[in-house]
Amino acid sequence: MSDKNLEERNASEETIKKTSEETPQEETEKVLSENSEKTETVTEGDIVSEEKLSPTHQEDDPTAEEEDVDDLDEEHEEDTEDEAVDYHALSKKELIAAFQKLLKDKPIQSIKNAVEEIKTEFNAKFNDDMEEKKEEFLAEGGNIIDFQYTTPLKKEFNSLYFDYKEKRNNYYKNLKRDLQENLSKRLELIEELKGLLNIEENINTTYKHFKEIQEKWHVSGAIPRDKYNTVWNTYHHHVENFYDFLHLNREFRDLDFKHNLEQKLKVIGRAEELAQEEDLSKAFRELQMLHKMWKEDIGPVAKEYRDEVWDKFSAATKVIHDKRLAHLQELEAEFEKNHELKKELIQKIEEITQNTKANHKAWQQAMKAVQELRDSYFETGKVPKDKNKESWAAFKNATRAFNHSKNDFYKNQKKEQYENLSKKLELIKIAEENKDGNDFEAVTPLMKKIQLDWKQIGHVPKKDSDKIWKQFKNACNYYFNRLHASKNKANEEELANLEKKETLLKQVEAFTLTGKNDEDLSALREKINQWKNIGRVPFNKKGIDQNFNKLLDSHFAKLKLNKQEVEMIRFENKLNAIASQEDERKLQNEEFFISKKISEIRSEILQLENNLGFFQHVDENNPLVKEVHKNIKKQKEELGTWKEKLKTLRNFKSD
Numbered sequence: 177m178s179d180k181n182l183e184e185r186n187a188s189e190e191t192i193k194k195t196s197e198e199t200p201q202e203e204t205e206k207v208l209s210e211n212s213e214k215t216e217t218v219t220e221g222d223i224v225s226e227e228k229l230s231p232t233h234q235e236d237d238p239t240a241e242e243e244d245v246d247d248l249d250e251e252h253e254e255d256t257e258d259e260a261v262d263y264h265a266l267s268k269k270e271l272i273a274a275f276q277k278l279l280k281d282k283p284i285q286s287i288k289n290a291v292e293e294i295k296t297e298f299n300a301k302f303n304d305d306m307e308e309k310k311e312e313f314l315a316e317g318g319n320i321i322d323f324q325y326t327t328p329l330k331k332e333f334n335s336l337y338f339d340y341k342e343k344r345n346n347y348y349k350n351l352k353r354d355l356q357e358n359l360s361k362r363l364e365l366i367e368e369l370k371g372l373l374n375i376e377e378n379i380n381t382t383y384k385h386f387k388e389i390q391e392k393w394h395v396s397g398a399i400p401r402d403k404y405n406t407v408w409n410t411y412h413h414h415v416e417n418f419y420d421f422l423h424l425n426r427e428f429r430d431l432d433f434k435h436n437l438e439q440k441l442k443v444i445g446r447a448e449e450l451a452q453e454e455d456l457s458k459a460f461r462e463l464q465m466l467h468k469m470w471k472e473d474i475g476p477v478a479k480e481y482r483d484e485v486w487d488k489f490s491a492a493t494k495v496i497h498d499k500r501l502a503h504l505q506e507l508e509a510e511f512e513k514n515h516e517l518k519k520e521l522i523q524k525i526e527e528i529t530q531n532t533k534a535n536h537k538a539w540q541q542a543m544k545a546v547q548e549l550r551d552s553y554f555e556t557g558k559v560p561k562d563k564n565k566e567s568w569a570a571f572k573n574a575t576r577a578f579n580h581s582k583n584d585f586y587k588n589q590k591k592e593q594y595e596n597l598s599k600k601l602e603l604i605k606i607a608e609e610n611k612d613g614n615d616f617e618a619v620t621p622l623m624k625k626i627q628l629d630w631k632q633i634g635h636v637p638k639k640d641s642d643k644i645w646k647q648f649k650n651a652c653n654y655y656f657n658r659l660h661a662s663k664n665k666a667n668e669e670e671l672a673n674l675e676k677k678e679t680l681l682k683q684v685e686a687f688t689l690t691g692k693n694d695e696d697l698s699a700l701r702e703k704i705n706q707w708k709n710i711g712r713v714p715f716n717k718k719g720i721d722q723n724f725n726k727l728l729d730s731h732f733a734k735l736k737l738n739k740q741e742v743e744m745i746r747f748e749n750k751l752n753a754i755a756s757q758e759d760e761r762k763l764q765n766e767e768f769f770i771s772k773k774i775s776e777i778r779s780e781i782l783q784l785e786n787n788l789g790f791f792q793h794v795d796e797n798n799p800l801v802k803e804v805h806k807n808i809k810k811q812k813e814e815l816g817t818w819k820e821k822l823k824t825l826r827n828f829k830s831d
Contacts, residue, residue: 260568261290262550263297264576268329271298275336284343291340298333304583308590312637315594358397362407365393369414373421386418394473419476430478437477440485443470447492456500463496508560515559518567521549525574529581536589539582546578590637597636600644603629607651616659623655667714674713677720680706684727693735700731704745708752725749740817747821751828763829770822777815784808 263271271294278287278294306325313323369389372382399407419429443466450466453459470489477485525546532542559567603626613619630648635641684703689696707724728749732742754762784807795801 262554262572262575263290263293264572264579265550266297268298268301268333271301272329272333272336275333275340279336279340279343284340284347287340288344291337295337302327302330308587311590311594315597355398355400359399359403359407361396362393362399362411365389365396366407366411366414369411369418372418390415390475415475432475433478433481436475437481437485439474440470440477440489443474444485444488444492447489447496451492451495451499456496456503459496460500463493467493507558511558511560514557515563515567517556518553518559518571521553521556522567522570522574525549525571525578529574529578532581534585539585542578543582546575550575589635593635593637596633597640597644599633600630600636600648603633604644604648604651607648607655611651611655611658613655616662619655620659623652627652670712670714673711674717674720676710677707677713677724680710681720681724681727684724684731687731689731689734696731696735700728701745704728704749704752740813740820743817744820744824747824751825763825767822767825767829770818770825774815774818774822777811777818781808781811781815784811 261274263274266274275291275294278290282290305327309325310320310323314320369386372386372389375382375385393411419432447463447466450459450462453462476482528542528545528549532538553571558564606626607623610619610622636644680703684700687699687703713720725746729746732745735742751763751766754766784804788801788804
C-alpha cells in the first residue's frame with residue numbers, strides 16, 4: 177500500500193474516532209456526507225413511503241429485526257384488529273382459558289396489552305364477587321375485620337400471571353444480553369475490517385478475509401437500536417474504504433462489482449415480476465424483503481451503473497406502491513362505511529343502557545339485544561387504521577357501561593333480597609310462635625295473612641330460599657293440620673246435626689194445622705226452638721235452613737195472624753239461621769241494613785208530613801190529602817216493625 181493511501185486510511189479512521197464521541201445522528205450525517213457518492217442504501221422505513229426513495233438516502237432506520245423491544249407489544253396491538261377480543265364479556269374461567277391460550281400460542285413479547293386487559297377484567301369480576309360475598313357476610317352478622325375471600329380461580333389466575341411476568345422478564349433479560357453480545361461481535365468485525373488495510377499479505381488472502389467478515393456481519397444478529405445507526409454506518413464506511421483499497425487490484429474489485437450487479441439485476445427482475453402479482457399484500461411483503469437484500473446482502477456496483485440500477489429498482493418499487501396505494505384507497509372507503517356501521521351499533525348499545533327499565537324481564541330482553549349488537553359489531557369488517565383504537569375503545573366502553581348498569585340492577589336486587597330475607601324470617605317467627613295456638617278463630621286469620629304476606633314479599637337469596645321456605649311451610653302445616661283435625665271433629669257433630677234437622681224437617685213438613693191459632697202457633701214455635709238448638713250443619717248443606725223457613729212460611733200463611741206478627745216470626749227464624757252459621761259479620765250487616773231502613777222510613781214520613789203543609793186549607797176529604805195520610809200511616813206501621821226487628825236483633829246479640 178502506498179504512503180498516500182495509508183495516510184488517507186488513517187485520516188478516515190481518525191474521523192470515525194472523532195465522530196464516535198458525538199451523537200449517533202451527528203456521526204451518521206458526517207460519515208454519509210463524506211461517502212455520499214459511494215453510498216447506495218435504503219431503509220426499511222422508506223419502503224412504505226416511495227417518495228423518500230433515493231440512491232443516496234441516509235440509513236437512519238434499522239431493519240425490522242432491530243425493533244425497539246419496548247415498542248413490540250404496542251406495535252403488535254396496532255396490527256391485530258382482527259384479534260380484538262371483548263374480554264369484558266368473558267367469565268373468570270373463560271378469561272383464564274384465554275390467558276393460557278395466549279401464553280401457549282403467542283410470543284411472550286407480543287401479548288402485553290391483551291394480558292393487561294384480561295387482568296383488569298378478571299380483577300373487576302373478582303372484586304364484584306368479593307363485594308357480594310362481603311354484603312352476605314355482613315348481612316349474616318359478620319364483622320368486617322374478619323372477612324376474607326379468595327377462590328381457586330383467583331389462585332389459578334395469580335399463578336398464570338406470575339408465570340407470564342417471569343417469562344416476559346426472562347425474555348427481555350436474555351434479549352438485552354444477546355443484543356449486547358451481538359454489538360460486541362459487530363464492533364470486533366469493524367476492527368477486523370479496519371485491520372485489513374494494514375495487513376501485509378497476498379491480495380487473494382485479504383479479499384477472502386474480507387468476504388468472511390461480510391458473512392459474519394450478516395449473521396451476527398440484532399444490536400441495541402440506539403447503537404444501530406452508528407455501528408452500521410461505521411461498518412459501511414470501512415467497507416467503502418476497503419473497496420477503495422481494492423482499487424489497487426482492479427481485478428478483484430471489478431469481479432465483485434460484476435457479481436453485485438448480477439444480483440441487483442435479479443432483484444430488479446423479481447421486483448418487476450411482483451408488479452404483476454394480483455395479491456398486493458404478498459407482493460408488498462416480498463418487496464420489503466428485496467429492499468432488505470438490496471441494502472444488506474448485496475454490495476455496491478461499479479459507479480457507472482449505480483444510478484441506472486437504482487432507478488430501475490425504484491421504478492419497479494413505485495409501480496407496486498402505486499397499485500397498493502390505489503387498493504388501500506378502495507379499502508379505506510369500505511373501512512369508513514364499516515366505521516359508521518360500528519358507530520351506529522355502539523350508539524344502540526348506549527341507548528339500551530340508558531332506556532332499560534328497572535325490572536328483571538326488561539334486563540333479560542336488553543341482554544339479548546346487546547348480545548345481537550355485539551355479534552353484529554364483530555361481523556362488521558375492518559375500520560380505518562387511525563380509527564381502530566377509537567372504535568374499539570368506544571365499543572368496550574359501551575358494553576362495559578351496559579354490564580355495569582346491569583350488574584348494579586342485580587346488585588340492588590340482591591340488596592332487596594336480603595331485605596326480603598329479613599321480612600320472611602320475621603314471618604317464620606310469627607308462624608312458629610302461633611302454631612300451637614288453640615284459639616282457632618283468632619289464629620287462623622293471622623296464619624292466612626302471613627301466608628299471603630310471604631307471597632307478596634318477593635325473592636330472597638337463592639342459597640336461603642329452600643331452607644326458609646321449608647321452615648315456614650312446616651310451621652304453617654303444623655298449625656293447619658291441627659286446625660283440620662279440630663274441624664274433622666266438628667264435622668262429625670255437624671253431620672249429626674244435619675241428620676237431626678232432616679228428621680225435624682220431615683216432621684214440620686207433615687205438620688197439620690188444627691185451626692186453633694194459639695195451639696198451632698205454639699207448636700210451630702216449639703219446632704223453631706228445636707231447630708235452633710240443634711246447631712250447625714256442614715256448610716254445603718246449609719240450604720236446609722232455607723227449606724225449613726219456607727215450610728214455616730207456608731204454615732204461617734194459613735194462620736190468622738197480623739202482618740207484623742208474621743214478619744217478626746220470620747225475622748226470628750232468619751236470625752236463628754245466621755246464628756247457626758256462626759257468622760258475626762252477617763249479624764253486623766243485618767243490623768246496619770235495619771238501621772239504614774229505619775232512617776229511610778223516617779225521612780219518608782218527614783217528607784210526607786211536610787207535604788201536608790201544602791194542604792192546610794184543603795178539605796180533609798180531599799183525595800190527595802187522604803192519600804198522604806194513608807201513606808204516613810203505612811210508613812209508621814213499617815217503622816214500628818223495623819224498630820221491633822232492631823230491638824230483637826240487639827237482644828239476640830246480647831244473649
